[in-house]
Amino acid sequence: MNNEEKKEGGKLYIVGVGPGNPRIRTLEAIESIKKSNVIVAYTTYAELIKDLTEGKEVITAKMKEEIFRTKVSVEKALEGNVVSLVSSGDPQVYGMAGLTLEYICRKGINLDVEIVPGVTAANAAAARLGSPLSLDYVVLSLSDLLIPREEILHKAKMATLGDFVIVLYNPINKPLLLETMKIIRENRKEDTPVGIVKKAYRENEKDIITNLKDWEKYVNEIDMITTIIVGNSRTFVCNGKMITPRGYSNKYEF
Amino acid sequence: MNNEEKKEGGKLYIVGVGPGNPRIRTLEAIESIKKSNVIVAYTTYAELIKDLTEGKEVITAKMKEEIFRTKVSVEKALEGNVVSLVSSGDPQVYGMAGLTLEYICRKGINLDVEIVPGVTAANAAAARLGSPLSLDYVVLSLSDLLIPREEILHKAKMATLGDFVIVLYNPINKPLLLETMKIIRENRKEDTPVGIVKKAYRENEKDIITNLKDWEKYVNEIDMITTIIVGNSRTFVCNGKMITPRGYSNKYEF
Structure with missing residues (x-):
């Protein structure tokens, strides 16, 4: 040709x-x-x-x-x-x-x-939760079809140690999801907010805000097109919104 | 009120x-x-x-x-x-x-x-460079107005060790940019591709593809609204495009 x-x-x-x-x-x-x-x-x-x-x-x-x-x-x-x-x-x-x-x-x-x-799903899902992405974040896929699971888990660990907000895509492999969340939880407080967004902006959308202690209660809600957002050490929930502050209130009077 | x-x-x-x-x-x-x-x-x-x-x-x-x-x-x-x-x-x-x-x-x-x-600028800039964001990535701001520089440098280090593609926003503070890039370079190969995008999709747009060894030649091009994308260990340049492969060619025949 x-x-x-x-x-x-x-x-x-x-x-x-x-x-x-x-x-x-x-x-x-x-x-x-x-x-x-x-x-x-x-x-x-x-x-x-x-x-x-x-x-x-x-x-x-x-x-x-x-x-x-x-x-x-x-x-x-x-x-x-x-x-x-x-x-x-x-x-x-x-x-x-x-x-x-x-x-x-x-x-x-x-x-x-x-x-x-x-x-992309990170920004779409985050908009439904409030503003969890207002500080540095990581986008990480949990699909191990093409990438070895050790590599995915290593990335999850480094993201956690770097105190990044962590956005998880493709959480279809439940054991891998559980292992990833365990690594995150070992290095973050139990009450760190976790957002779970299913079908953002689509029919039958479901948005859940929970935390690292309780998120497993919703594990059956999680499928291939669910996006999970784990907050960093600063993230909090207020008025049903997940918010990662960027530090203005430390520096300026509101 | x-x-x-x-x-x-x-x-x-x-x-x-x-x-x-x-x-x-x-x-x-x-x-x-x-x-x-x-x-x-x-x-x-x-x-x-x-x-x-x-x-x-x-x-x-x-x-x-x-x-x-x-x-x-x-x-x-x-x-x-x-x-x-x-x-x-x-x-x-x-x-x-x-x-x-x-x-x-x-x-x-x-x-x-x-x-x-x-x-967001990560996705817009990346589209102008090829497809550097086809694997897990980090979005990191280099503005130290609200966040201590030690925290930014720690995040840069963890992102590097996690082999994430790294997207740098707000690189207005030159010494901090130089220090960040030094940390990345200590843990990545010299020929790792680096994309520099100024004014993506706007008048007088400028897109540069260089690498960790040579990027400093373009340091005077970098301003507040420049986005810098550093590839991971897999990223390569072909036909003038920056590509981060997701591993299909390891697993499937093309």
């Missing part, structure tokens, strides 16, 4: 559409999808953007078929199509951008690619 | 408008601002949302006047106005959400508040 020849007119957008509510999409994400004639998405996300894809070729694939989605997106773009490869949240954060750029690099493909950022 | 009486009809949106380009705003951010009759913003951001604020009362304030912005926003909302308190990026991430919720809490104020998330 001669990529140079096939490139003309082809373009690949790797698009993040935020947490799944049309109102939390960016204009750029909407425009990129509208400009595309081919849309590639994980089945659930294809459903969430149906309002934008009428009359377009929509290629869906199931979970764990990331490489298929990458290949078909690149192929379609090389054929001269304008393609949107769609992730929820931000397309980099455990989405399709990294894999696709890596694939293009390793195959030596020449293609016009644009990453369209989105509101 | 009887807050209960004054509350009627009043509402406070704490809104993130993303990196400053109207195309990277969410629909929810646009709608919140449009619904408001009072807008409170740092002077520069008020300029960036001028297209949305015609005919509204716009209250601007300079940097370091965060407490003034908080107070006036809350007061205006308590008087019955619909108010948007606007931050760039996401309103939690070194924006106005944390301080405002803390203020409302400490003063015992009863007010309808909604946080409207946005695309």
Whole structure:
């Protein structure tokens, strides 16, 4: 295949559409999808953007078929199509951008690619809880499909020792979640606030604020698309909101 | 002051408008601002949302006047106005959400508040560099106005030892930036990619990809609104893009 020849007119957008509510999409994400004639998405996300894809070729694939989605997106773009490869949240954060750029690099493909950022689950979930992310934070995936669990646990430990607010994605592996939370709890106070957000900005959303002592009561609420936010040493709960202060009240009179 | 009486009809949106380009705003951010009759913003951001604020009362304030912005926003909302308190990026991430919720809490104020998330600089800058955030990352502010520098340096060290991709915000204090980068370099290879993004998605944007050995050559490019992204042990540069692979190529055939 001669990529140079096939490139003309082809373009690949790797698009993040935020947490799944049309109102939390960016204009750029909407425009990129509208400009595309081919849309590639994980089945659930294809459903969430149906309002934008009428009359377009929509290629869906199931979970764990990331490489298929990458290949078909690149192929379609090389054929001269304008393609949107769609992730929820931000397309980099455990989405399709990294894999696709890596694939293009390793195959030596020449293609016009644009990453369209989105509101990732950390920021979306945090907005539903109050303002837990008002100081330095860590975004950590608990999926051990591609990353060894020892590495994930080491990261959890360093994040805890650094007193970062910790945002956990993909907590599908319960034993790994339990182990991670144990490491955090060993180094943080029992009453450290923990926020659990399920389906932020979507139907049947559920937001829970608990703490490191009691969070396990809600373990059955936690699934693949739940985001968990563990506060740092300063985080507190007030009026049902989880707040990480940045230190203004130490320095200034309110 | 009887807050209960004054509350009627009043509402406070704490809104993130993303990196400053109207195309990277969410629909929810646009709608919140449009619904408001009072807008409170740092002077520069008020300029960036001028297209949305015609005919509204716009209250601007300079940097370091965060407490003034908080107070006036809350007061205006308590008087019955619909108010948007606007931050760039996401309103939690070194924006106005944390301080405002803390203020409302400490003063015992009863007010309808909604946080409207946005695309924060980490995700916006990363999109311009390729896909550096495709594995676990840390967001760390280098502003020591409110947080002791020892705490910032400790966080930088733990983030480095955890092999997180590290996103540095507010690198205005040059000695602190140099010290932070020194800590990172002591624990990472010299050729670890470093991305420097100035004014992502705005006029006169500048994107630089360098590495831990050479980044200091660009130190004079770095100002308050620059975002710096340091790769982890896996991050590489290919076709001018900074990519953090998530490990697919170890597990699957491309």
